[in-house]
Amino acid sequence: MNNDIIDLQTRLAFQDGLLEELNQVVIDQQKQLDRLEQRMVAFKAQIESMQQMQLMRPGDEPPPPHY
Secondary structure, eight states: OHHHHHHHHHHHHHHHHHHHHHHHHHHHHHHHHHHHHHHHHHHHHHHHHHHHHHHSOGGGSOOOTTO
16 A cells, blocks of 8 residues: 555656646747747738838839939
């Protein structure tokens, strides 16, 4: 009976450590997802800006400074 209790305590300690490791992995992945989301927002803004520039008609551009 005593060996069974020791075995259960050992398993519980191992599971606690494993749970802590998995929790850290989830935290790290969430940080990575947050960074990727921020980059996607920046890329989207950059693409929209580039699209706006392409939609401008050549007459909308100011003449070069040498004119």
